[in-house]
Amino acid sequence: MNWRYVFSGLFFTIVAFFLVFAVILSPTFGLKDSDDNYIDRPMDQHIIDNTQGETGADNGVTAVVFDYRGFDTLGEATVLFTAVAGVIVLFRRLKK
Amino acid sequence: MSDAGMSKIVKTMSGVCFPFIVIFGLYVIIHGHLTPGGGFQGGAVVASACAMIMIAYGSVWTMKKIKEKHLSIFESIGALTFITTAFFGILLADGVFFDNFILGENGIGRLFANTASGSSDIWTAGVIPIMNIAVGLKVIAGLFAIVLVMAYATHKIKGGEMQ
Amino acid sequence: MMQTFYIPYLAVAGLIIIGLYAVLFKRNLIKMIIGITLIESGVNLYLITLSFREGSVAPIYTAETTANTVMSLPVPQALTLTSIVIGVAVLALMLSLVIHIFRHYGTLDVRKIREEDE
Numbered sequence: 260m261n262w263r264y265v266f267s268g269l270f271f272t273i274v275a276f277f278l279v280f281a282v283i284l285s286p287t288f289g290l291k292d293s294d295d296n297y298i299d300r301p302m303d304q305h306i307i308d309n310t311q312g313e314t315g316a317d318n319g320v321t322a323v324v325f326d327y328r329g330f331d332t333l334g335e336a337t338v339l340f341t342a343v344a345g346v347i348v349l350f351r352r353l354k355k
Numbered sequence: 356m357s358d359a360g361m362s363k364i365v366k367t368m369s370g371v372c373f374p375f376i377v378i379f380g381l382y383v384i385i386h387g388h389l390t391p392g393g394g395f396q397g398g399a400v401v402a403s404a405c406a407m408i409m410i411a412y413g414s415v416w417t418m419k420k421i422k423e424k425h426l427s428i429f430e431s432i433g434a435l436t437f438i439t440t441a442f443f444g445i446l447l448a449d450g451v452f453f454d455n456f457i458l459g460e461n462g463i464g465r466l467f468a469n470t471a472s473g474s475s476d477i478w479t480a481g482v483i484p485i486m487n488i489a490v491g492l493k494v495i496a497g498l499f500a501i502v503l504v505m506a507y508a509t510h511k512i513k514g515g516e517m518q
Numbered sequence: 519m520m521q522t523f524y525i526p527y528l529a530v531a532g533l534i535i536i537g538l539y540a541v542l543f544k545r546n547l548i549k550m551i552i553g554i555t556l557i558e559s560g561v562n563l564y565l566i567t568l569s570f571r572e573g574s575v576a577p578i579y580t581a582e583t584t585a586n587t588v589m590s591l592p593v594p595q596a597l598t599l600t601s602i603v604i605g606v607a608v609l610a611l612m613l614s615l616v617i618h619i620f621r622h623y624g625t626l627d628v629r630k631i632r633e634e635d636e
Contacts, residue, residue: 267542274538278531281564288524289572297571303591307577314455316388316480319577319592320599324393325486328596329441329453332486335600336493340434342607343497347423349614350508391578395603501610509617 360413369411376404384491388480394487398494405499414506426500433493440485455481526567533560547616547626554612558605562598569594 290298306327307319314322324332360366383390384397409417444454477484533556540553569591577589616626623631 271538271542275535278534282524282527282531285524285527286568288526288567289570291572297588300591303593306592307589310577311579314480314483316483317475317579318388318391318393319579319589320391320595321387321393321483321487322480323592323596324599325483326453326455328593329486331596331600332490333438333441335603336434336437336490338604338607339493339497340430342610343430343500345611346501346614347427347504349618350504391576395599498606505610505614505617 360416361411365411369407373404373408376407377401380404384487385484386477387487388483389475389477394490395494398491399498401491401495402498402502405495406502409503409506414503414510417503418507421503423500423504426496426503430493430496430500433489433491433496436489437486437493440482440489455483526563530560530564530567533557533563545628547619547628550628551609551612551616555605555609558601562601562605565594565598565601 286298290300292298306323310316310319310322314326316322316326380397380400382397383392383400384394387393387397441453444452537553537556537560540556541550544550544553571588571590574588574590575583577592577595583589619631620626623634625631
């Protein structure tokens, strides 16, 4: 039982060390660099500029979820269906 | 049965509030391409309203009214509509999976075929409202089925042991 | 320091550290599940923080947006939406498995379940 505490503590300090690096090395909050211009994001800028012409929707987030990246929404719908099927199967014998 | 629901005041007030919450949730689903919201968010709102009815009236009464195979039929209709609309992009228009085939020249009818400007009406954005309604139906049926099955299978009968 | 204002990233690190502590060092199964939910919330907060531009509005065209309104990025918001839904699905399956474990063993203590199984 002592070995479990030692390995858990070691793992915990390693992950905490990596999280400190994540705070330091992330992009600036607000996405502005040192002489006050916005950092370049070409893909998102293309999506913001051409949403109304290519998809016909006003909402940029819905256009990304259902038109530009519709395949990810198909995967997410499959995960939701699998979870509901799993819960109903697990509780089938408790009801009788 | 010891799971007979809550008092008379709670049952009456939740029955009064239920249609307003459902109408707000359906509004959020259908106007998904104009205002913030969409299929997943509006589906969570309507599922919360149905869970409120189940808490107020007891899970035994709710299971007698709505069997779970009706809920699974709803969820399957939503999933099949979503995948069929995605496959129509291959047969019609350009031959690409998930193509927006209603928008512009290749309209099936003239339904949903305009492009949007700043203040636009609901008949825009091609295939996106159809997908919003399909995903909203799937989320409503799925979340309500999870909550109902978990509450019904663990309710205690008289005597205090789980059946 | 290199950045001037990075409080959301400190909140992400705090959430993940507290969630990881609850998963590793607690004996009750329900407390471990709450720790997993805290880690998921921290990851969702990190994804949303990456999409903010200073002085921007939501990426939705209304009657008042002009051609040079600064809008925030829509792609990380779509990824966060998917992540929240997957978190709900995993939480439902975890809770139903804990109900079955309690019916079978009679206790929720992880050490007693591990001793009874050996």
